Amino acid sequence: MMSQTIGIIGGGQLGRMLAIAASRLNFHTVILEPLDDCPAAQLTNHQIVKAYDDPTGLAELAGLCDFVTYEFENVPVAAAERLAKDVPVYPPPKALEVAQDRLIEKQFINGCGIETARFHAVDSQADLESALQDFGGKGVLKTRRLGYDGKGQRIYRSPADNPRSGYDALGGVPLILESFVDFEREISIIAARSVDGTVACYDPAENVHRNGILHTSTLPARISDETAEAAREAAEKILAALNYVGVIGIEFFVLADGSLIANEIAPRVHNSGHWTEAACVISQFEQHIRAIAGLPLGDPARHSDCVMQNLIGDDVLDVPDWLRRPNVLVHLYGKTESRPGRKMGHITQLL
Structure with a gap:
């Protein structure tokens, strides 16, 4: 397969993991990121050290890449729209516009016929x-x-x-x-949509947060088949409404009767989908690369039950212990300084 170049706006751990997945499929990557010691810099082919909205940096990125994606949803919409005039940008800038404002996001989700708080x-x-x-x-x-x-x-x-x-x-x-939502648990679904409109959904994960930060994602989630199907249907509605290309993460509250309340959408690969690199043949990161590059989507089936746990701050000190355990994948993000609340890596334990 002829090598092409993917531009990634943002050089954090998600950009790093996208670069890893891209390289396995023979793509080159270029990162636009103002911090020259960012996690993705260690693994990309080239980094443009400029602000996300710098006109010179955007022009260079467009000139070097066959298509552009991003690793976080706070990319300036105007920057994405400027790039889209010269090179395909996936997910589309409209997805950024919706996800960046919680009011617009809630109104959009309701407009898709999906309930929110x-x-x-x-x-x-x-x-x-x-x-x-x-x-x-x-x-x-x-x-x-x-x-x-x-x-x-x-x-x-x-x-x-x-x-x-x-x-x-x-x-x-x-x-x-x-408003508060009286829910039994939180789940999320990772879904992908290709350029031709094909959709693939991973199994919903059950999530636990600590201090507002994702702590664990567990598969399978303790939900009925009907609730899982409702999450997939909601994802398909949102993807179609945005004419979306790429991977998206959608978070839900599960009520006592099994019905769903959508919480938020993330137009990118998502923390609650990290388990896919250990428990699926095709990870969310490779799925995203496949989608934006026009390649066939992979099978999202899960071959193992698992628990993914974030390593936050000094949790990274537990890595030697995790490495001694069977059936554990350890993934560190290349960050040299541990700080409270900072995501240093994650582990996924197959069950």
């Missing part, structure tokens, strides 16, 4: 107080943009929580208040 836009302290009153004094206040891993959030657990400084406390930026 109730929500109110919050653009002032008065909006916040009115929204809290509607939700009985409870809810999760979030920044509409740029929040991740629990950042940019404030929780109101009862009317006794004082909301008088809530709007300013999160920076006085556009916010969204989401």
